[in-house]
Structure formats: structure tokens, C-alpha cells
Amino acid sequence: MRTFAELKRARAWAAEEFGDPAAAVFLLFFRWYDGSGQGYAGEDLIASMWGGKFALWLAPQWPVSMPVVVGEAQIRDVRSMAMNTWGSERLGPGVWALSPSLNMPGVVHAYIVLTDVPEPPPWASTAGAPPTT
Numbered sequence: 086m087r088t089f090a091e092l093k094r095a096r097a098w099a100a101e102e103f104g105d106p107a108a109a110v111f112l113l114f115f116r117w118y119d120g121s122g123q124g125y126a127g128e129d130l131i132a133s134m135w136g137g138k139f140a141l142w143l144a145p146q147w148p149v150s151m152p153v154v155v156g157e158a159q160i161r162d163v164r165s166m167a168m169n170t171w172g173s174e175r176l177g178p179g180v181w182a183l184s185p186s187l188n189m190p191g192v193v194h195a196y197i198v199l200t201d202v203p204e205p206p207p208w209a210s211t212a213g214a215p216p217t218t
Contacts, residue, residue, distance in 0.1 A: 086111060086112070086113050086114065086130070087113075087114045087116070087129055087130060088128045088129055088130060089128060089129075089130060089143075089144055089145060090128060092111075092113065092130060092143065092144075092193070093144070095109070095111055096192075096193060105190065105191060106191065106192060106193055107188065107189060107190050107191060107192055107193055107194040108194070109194070110186070110194045110195065110196070111193065111194070111195040111196070112195065112196050112198070113130055113187075113195045113196070113197055113198070114130065114198050114199075114200055115129075115130045115131055115132040115141055115142070115197060115198070115199050115200070116129045116130065116131055116132070116199075116200050116201050117131070117132055117133070117179075117199060117200065117201040117202045117203065117207075118131040118132065118133040118142075119133070119203075120133060121133055121134065121135050121136070122135050122140055122142050122148060123135070123146075125142065125145060126145070130142065130143070132199050132202075133148075134207050134208070135148050135150060136150075138150045138151075138152065139151065139152065139153045139171075139207075139208045141187070141197065143192075143193065149187070149189070151168065151170065151171055152169070152170040152171070152208075153170060153171045153172075153173050153183065153208040154170045154171070154172060154173065154208075155172075155173055155175075155206065155208075155209050156172055156173070156174075157172045157184075158170060158171050158172035158184055158185055159172075160185075166185060166188070168185070171183045171184065171185075172184045172185075173199075173206065173208070175206075176198070178204070179200060179201050179202050179203070179204070180198065180199065180200055180202070181198070181199040181202050181206060182196070182197065182198050182199075183196075183197040183198075183199065
């Protein structure tokens, strides 16, 4: 899914079908947006730097923010999968995958792919991550 409308419909379907929108697992594509994301008026799901932090915009006024590093995620508690940072892996020019999945019970469970990401990725400098390869 690539748009706010598609995600909204999918969440409604999963809530009706399973009682929880996070019971279904989706694949979401977020286009990189160079602005903060606030006031974005397009229809695509976007990722941006918001207040100096990496953010995924699940709706036009709903950012989800967590630090991201280049490489493996930093997991605080393996049993609960509580994380300090998401990990990111370059799949190709401008395309990155986040890991592990975004799992917000009652909201959404999805694997995340970022597109149109500049080189180096903007989060690399804010998280002190090593340079991309």
C-alpha cells in the first residue's frame, strides 16, 4: 500500500475481519519527503525528518517517530521486542527497508519499505550511524 486512503481502508477491513487492525500484516511503501511532513497535502504515505527525528506518517497529521540506524535494529528486550532503534537496510538506489516490522497493537502491523530516499539517508547523520555501502 502506498497511500493514506489505502491504509485507512485496509485497517478498517482488518478491524472488521479480525477485531484488531494490527491482526493483519501489511506491506507499506513510504515515499521520502524532504519537508517536515507537517502540512503535507498529498495522498502518498510519507517518511520524513520531523523535529530532527525520523518519522513515518500513517495519516496526514499522525507521525510515528523512532530513531533509525543504518544496519541492525537495537532491541532492548528480545521477549517483548521493545526497541531502542529501528534498523535500516539499503535495498537499492533510494530504496530502504526498516526492521523489524512496525507493530502497534490496535493500530497496524506492517513491514516498511522507504522509496525516493536521498544518499546518504537523512537519518544516518542524526543517529551517528556508519556510512552507507
